[in-house]
Structures are given as C-alpha cells and as structure tokens.
Amino acid sequence: xxxxxxxxxxxxxxxxxxxxxxxxxxxxxxxxxxxxxxxxxxxxxxxxxxxxxxxxxxxxxxxxxxxxxxxxxxxxxxxxxxxxxxxxxxxxxxxxxxxxxxxxxxxxxxxxxxxxxxxxxxxxxxxxxxxxxxxxxxxxxxxxxxxxxxxxxxxxxxxxxxxxxxxxxxxxxxxxxxxxxxxxxxxxx
Numbered sequence: 534x535x536x537x538x539x540x541x542x543x544x545x546x547x548x549x550x551x552x553x554x555x556x557x558x559x560x561x562x563x564x565x566x567x568x569x570x571x572x573x574x575x576x577x578x579x580x581x582x583x584x585x586x587x588x589x590x591x592x593x594x595x596x597x598x599x600x601x602x603x604x605x606x607x608x609x610x611x612x613x614x615x616x617x618x619x620x621x622x623x624x625x626x627x628x629x630x631x632x633x634x635x636x637x638x639x640x641x642x643x644x645x646x647x648x649x650x651x652x653x654x655x656x657x658x659x660x661x662x663x664x665x666x667x668x669x670x671x672x673x674x675x676x677x678x679x680x681x682x683x684x685x686x687x688x689x690x691x692x693x694x695x696x697x698x699x700x701x702x703x704x705x706x707x708x709x710x711x712x713x714x715x716x717x718x719x720x721x722x
Contacts, residue, residue, distance in 0.1 A: 578687035618662035
C-alpha cells in the first residue's frame with residue numbers, strides 16, 4: 534500500500550474523523566467508537582506486536598457455534614482480524630476479508646487460515662451483522678478470557694499475520710485496501 538495513503542487512513546481511524554478516499558470517493562461518516570466494552574479498555578490497549586514476536590493463541594468459540602482451537606493453526610499461516618459492526622473502516626475491509634477467506638479456503642491446507650474477532654458490545658450485534666452481510670469467515674467474539682491471551686492492539690481494524698512458526702509476520706492498524714488484503718495471500722506460499 535502507498536505509505537501516505539495508509540497514514541491518512543490510519544490517522545482518520547484513530548481520530549474517528551471523516552475521510553474521503555481518492556478515486557471512487559467513498560466518504561466515511563463520523564466513526565463510532567467501537568469498544569471492547571468501554572472506552573477505557575481501548576485507551577489502555579497496547580501497540581501492535583513487533584514483527585518476529587511470538588503470538589500466543591487461545592481457544593475461541595465462534596459465533597456459528599463451532600470452536601477455533603490453537604492446534605488448528607500449528608504449522609499454518611493465520612490471519613487474525615479485529616473488527617466491529619459499527620466501524621466504517623471495517624465495513625470497507627470486511628468484504629475483502631470475505632473474498633480472501635473464500636479464495637484461501639479453496640486452497641485447502643496450503644491456504645491461509647482466518648480468525649476474525651468482533652469487539653461489538655454484544656455477540657448478537659456481531660452475529661446479526663455477519664448474517665446481514667452474508668459473511669462466512671470464522672468469527673469469534675472477544676471475551677475477557679480471549680482478551681487476556683490475545684489482547685487487541687489500539688485502533689480498529691487490526692490485522693495480524695501469524696506465521697507457521699507462531700511468530701508475527703505482519704501487523705497492521707487501520708483499513709487495508711483491497712490490494713493489501715490480496716497481498717496477505719503471499720504469506721501462504
């Protein structure tokens with residue numbers, strides 16, 4: 534991604550302001566303050582993990598009733614994506630994440646795995662949103678237990694790529710554009 538374009542989007546995401554995105558002008562309204570439950574939790578959120586640092590996983594009950602288990606990611610590349618149904622930047626990135634999920638799922642064991650984590654105030658809000666949009670990517674809801682093991686860094690959306698060795702390959706704060714989401718697939722090869 535063009536670093537200047539990323540900086541503008543990231544700045545707007547952190548400030549919660551409005552933004553017009555170049556050609557095709559998608560104007561984003563005032564950002565709602567999605568929160569893991571309260572603004573104080575976001576205020577205390579840490580930085581993005583450093584590339585190369587270990588990233589511990591935990592069991593996550595998914596909104597479809599299934600369970601993501603850390604063993605599923607052993608020896609595989611995993612993309613972790615924090616989002617909220619009220620986040621305008623997530624609304625632009627999530628369709629691209631759905632495309633990535635569909636493409637990579639078709640690759641079988643050679644493809645990326647995806648785990649998305651909603652920080653909506655209630656799990657029902659996230660589930661309603663997923664159904665309305667037709668998203669089928671694996672989605673969990675951030676509980677205090679999940680947050681203790683896998684804390685969301687400051688900002689939204691957050692996208693991390695965890696390598697086959699359990700270490701961070703890529704860490705992004707703010708909206709990824711379609712071409713950036715497509716490039717995530719390079720980690721699977």
